[in-house]
Amino acid sequence: MSYEGNGNSNGNRDNRYNDQPEIFSRPVKAGKRTYFFDVKATKGNDYYLTITESKKRVGDDGKFQYEKHKLFLYKEDFEKFADGLNEVINFISENNPGGPPIQHHHNHSSEENAAINTASDTSTSAGNNTIENDISFEDLGNK
Secondary structure (H helix, E strand, C coil), rough: CCECCCCCCEEEEEEHCCCEEEEEEEEECCCCEEEEEEEECCCCCEEEEEEEEEEECCCCCCEEEEEEEEEEEEHHHHHHHHHHHHHHHHHHHHHCCCCCCCCCCCCCCCCHHHHHHCCCCEEEEEEEEECCCCCCCHHCCCC
């Protein structure tokens, strides 16, 4: 996994993948932010995920600009990433005394659900609980 902020190159292997065509894409609007989940393929046809956070800002010149932060997630890291993310989201859900509870929205069309399930049809086990990798970032921007 690697990170790229504000469109700047981080100087590692990710540079050669920046212009690869998208296999699947899912934008998620959350307040002033939009998250883009893009599945791309390397030249060897190995899939990877880019997660881009885009925030609309007013620049010094008064014009709107988009600040982007990009995360590259490779197949070998999917399970550990999902486990960590689920653990943190569950912690926030259970231990956020000052904030409203996190609500889970599942308002995808049946076509979107089929595409999402095809793109990631995995689950992980944590103790006796089974955690599905149906992760919604829509709730992270709500306060």
